[in-house]
Amino acid sequence: MTNTKKPLILVTNDDGVKAKGIRALIQAVRPFGDVVVVAPDKSMSGMSHAITVKVPLYLAKVSSEDGLEVYKSNGTPADCVKLAINALLKRKPDFLVSGINHGTNSSVSVHYSGTMGGAREGAFYGIPAIGFSLCDYMPDADFTAAAPICADVLRSVIAKGMPTGVYYNVNIPKGESVKGIKICRQAKGHWAEEFDKRIDPHGRNYYWLTGEFENTEPDATDTDEWALRNGYASLVPCRTDATCYETRQTLL
Amino acid sequence: MTNTKKPLILVTNDDGVKAKGIRALIQAVRPFGDVVVVAPDKSMSGMSHAITVKVPLYLAKVSSEDGLEVYKSNGTPADCVKLAINALLKRKPDFLVSGINHGTNSSVSVHYSGTMGGAREGAFYGIPAIGFSLCDYMPDADFTAAAPICADVLRSVIAKGMPTGVYYNVNIPKGESVKGIKICRQAKGHWAEEFDKRIDPHGRNYYWLTGEFENTEPDATDTDEWALRNGYASLVPCRTDATCYETRQTLL
8 A cells, every 4th residue: 555645744833923025935835735734923032042921822723724833822833843843733743834934034044933933843853944035124024035044954855864863944035036045154243232212101111122133254155145145045944952962072 | 440340130030020040140240240131021032042023022120229229021031131231231231140040951951941042042142141940840939949050151251251152051950959050061962842632612722832852962061951860960062153163164
């Protein structure tokens, strides 16, 4: 007997179930299997790998058609993945894709990103997981060039697999043409935060978080930042194991 | 001219500025320098490395005495660190300590933890940063045995330094006696999530996140989980670079 089951693909994001980016991703991955979407009911940008422990989580069906079911939740992207796996789906998803995020998640932003938190949560469950981000924060960003890259990366993962404990961080430059996909490492750098300080009507200071990313190794050509600045999509394989083995060796 | 400046130690946590754990940590690190506390005004457990971009941040002085200033903010632990460095302090802190968390942050919980998000944010700024957690979730947990371990680890970091891009995840077992500190790697495992499903008064299903940690390598003796189960405090040096270099090599 041949197993004719299609792959089950779980989709999430952090911009919310109605975002343009997740709709582009859904269309890009539908040809590869049955698609179930569980995504936040509102924007969860910057929510990292946060989980919700103090308020109850809801899960509501948005729509259902052949090969595509869409659900929304009040939880974070990581919550959505947990709910999908533990409270909704009858079998473990074969693949997880998260995004397409409105805005870059390159370099250290992998740690701030709700999109990448959702992907990493999938990796915790042993699911090959990929987070996709477009370097365009606008709600009406153009995902035309990004969608085929998502399809290419997923096709490659379906063919070649992904090691346990690994997930991919894929960033795609803005614009009509992308030169290709570069396998990269995470650029060293950080957000040089500047706060916009204001005074509220009650005389209290308050602060809006702003800031610009500072690449502290602008000349390195093997980083995600370099790839993106030179017209390539970047793919950084990331690991769930945060241990710094080199440092560990010096401490033992 | 001798530089007689004491080290500047920034303290944060995710249980909130009033938690018993942060008070224990403050007392443990005060002998090592001038201490500035910037911590959330409420519990931020499970907030990971989240940052606040959609609401303004406030920063309010709680108390001030010789060598100890305490501030609270409505932001996450990572926000608190950003505010401290960019909006409050005149010089960059020499060290950052986060915690002592009420509850374990071993293994993959390093990714969920607001305590560790605060520590990692410090590492982004090149500050030697340590997150401390006690394996006791109770608000009235006993930090008597944990506090000297925090002091020991900070003393060692002051003496030996810490590589750039590294931060320490220190977990301390519950109980009166701790056998010592083991240098460990992050145990492989994940939270086997079970949701407590209920029905609200309006007939809608809702879910409380529960679950138990599953160590998938219980026999390995070099992990943080093993150390904690055997009466030792665990110290995992972690890195801000999420790249999996082994996988990258196979993809190039």
